[in-house]
Amino acid sequence: MPKIKSHSGAAKRFKRTASGSFKRGQSHRSHILTKKSTKRKRQL
Template sequence: MCLEIQWGQAFCLTGFYLRDFTFNHWRKQMPKMKSHSGAGKRFKKIGSGGFKCKQSHKRHILTKKTTKRKRQLRKTAILHPSDAPLVARMLPYS
């Protein structure tokens, strides 16, 4: 994949290197950041900039919990604003 950049320079992307055809040499390109795969399965970004997530306490020991409590745990929750920077760091492209 080649792209044209200002001042008549053309670069080709191959792996982590950029080929600069104006000077005919290879330049190192920074690698992409990786998203935390576990966080990607648990959190989704919402329009206001926060994150939504599933409620906890809904997996086991459900017999002692009331029907009302289990029904209210079905809804998604909004992550607390103090935890949002941690999740945003784990999901750089969300």
């Protein structure tokens, strides 16, 4: 059987650390942030 492919969406979102666990970025924090207050961004 052929090798199973990685889930391409997950591959872009998660990074594997040296110890084998995974890191991910917080959602809702990428763009359109200038109009939002610091408090509002912090609570996302």
